[in-house]
Structures are given as structure tokens and as C-alpha cells.
Amino acid sequence: MENLTLEGSAKTPSVTFTTDGKLELKGRSIPENSVEFYKPLNEWIDAYGASPQTQTVVDIKLEYFNTSSSKCILDLFKKLEGINGKGTDVSINWYFEEDDEDMEEAGEDYQAIISLPFKIIEVEEI
């Protein structure tokens, strides 16, 4: 199985999913229709779940995301919930920039819905 790496664009985040159990989304996720973008990410997690590392760490470092992406991000977290406890312990780190209350609240929204260890981390700059 190979790593999944995608460069970021004006409307999509950079993706670095590696087989050593580190998954990172970074940048902005604002495509009009997010489904197509997130499909290969979900497929990668499915494949990874078949032989995962004992620890899987997910870093979400988003500057902006739209409501179309918010649903796809939830589906991605639900997929991770599905592989959690099956040979791997999944944890999520949700990063937000200082004073960005909206992004902090967005983290709280997912924290309320998802039953995985979910840390919300304030940083100076993403």
C-alpha cells in the first residue's frame, strides 16, 4: 500500500496520509462539491484499515472549510471511528489559529459527534 499525498490548491487542502499512521489535512477545503475530492481519502482509509499501525494520528490543520466539506470531513471521521480498536488506536488533533473562534467551535462540533480521542489545539499559525 502506498502513501496518499496531494498538493493543496485554491480550493482544496494538501493531503499527507502515510502508511506509518500519520494522516494530515492542511490548508483550505472549499470546493463547490467536496464529494469527489474526499472519495480517494476515504478509500485510502479503507485500505489502511486492513493492516494499520497500532497508533493512528490524524492532524486537521484547516484554515477554511465550507459546509459541503464539513459533511465529508464528518464522514472521514466516521470511517476512522470504524477502524478504531481494530488493531489501531485512532486519535484526532484539530488545530485552530489564535482567536479563530469559528474554527475552534467547528472542532467542538465534531468532538460532540465523534467518539474518538479528540484534541482541540490552539496554535499561533497554521
Add this chain to the structure above:
Amino acid sequence: MELGNIYRLYKTMEEENILLSFKGVVTSDLLTSVLQIMETKMDYLEESPKTKKKVFNVLVECLQNLYHHIDVNEESSPQREFIEAKSALFLIAKEDDHFMIRTGNYVDKENAKDLTEKLEKINSMDKVELKQYYQEVLNNGSLSDKGTAGLGMIDIARKSGNKLEYQLLDVNDFASFFCLNVKIN
């Protein structure tokens, strides 16, 4: 149009403190450009990162609403002899201490009632209720074929921190014109 009207239009936009305006068909490429222009303008206005992010987020949702709306019209009413229906209007203004995003677009009359009910529901909610409503729709809803989540208006209300000012104008037997004003502090 009389030549003098160009000046009147200019003066009106000047008085309304318009930073950017557009009337026409909203495409994906147009949105990419508009968002890029607005980011540059906000850097130039030396807005705080917090304001910049808020305005950008709300703008994305408002403009993508217009984008998806146009999509609906093409698919559901190809028979309509109403080319205007495919075009929309948006204005972005900066007034004293706040930004205003104003949009205008046609909606099918049959959808106007649902839209009114949704906006009334959103406007009746306080901050905490909006958060709960957002989480409920996020968790229980599903994406349409167009990738819309039914969360746009809730998100706009949440992030702007203000009630959504709107009006649906009767224009003919099958369409209404939807006017939306979003104030961002």
C-alpha cells in the same frame, strides 16, 4: 441605458461603499477569482485575521449558494424561457465597523415557502440553539448530488452573529426574487 445612468450607478455604489459587485452567471472559476480578489482587498484594508476569516467564510457560503442555485434551475426547469433566472447579483460592502454581503437571485416559487420556513427557523434561534441545530443537520443529514449539505444558511447565521435579513419578491407566476443581506461585525 442612458450614459448619465452609468454615473448614477457609479455614485450609488460609491455611497453604498461597495468593494466588489457582480451580476451574471456564477461559475466555479468566477468564485475562485472573486475569493482571491477579496482576500487581497482585506489584506489591503488591514483587517484583523479574525474578521478576514469570518468574512471569507460567510462569503464562500453565500456565493456557493448562488452557484448551486443556478445549477438547480438548469436541471429542474430547462423549459423555462427565463434566461435571467440563471444569473445572480452579489455586492460586498464595507460600512464603518462591519461588512455587508448582499445577494439576489431567482428561486422557484414552489421552493420559496420552504426557504422562508428555514430562514424563520434559523432567525428564531440564539447562538446555542444554532450550534445544536448545525450539529443535528451535520450528523443526520446527507449530501445532495450537488454536494450541498443543507448547512449553508445555518453556518452563515452562526458565523455572522446576526439575523439573516431577507425578502422574497413576487416577480411572476413561477419565480420569486430572493434578496439576502448578511451583516458581519
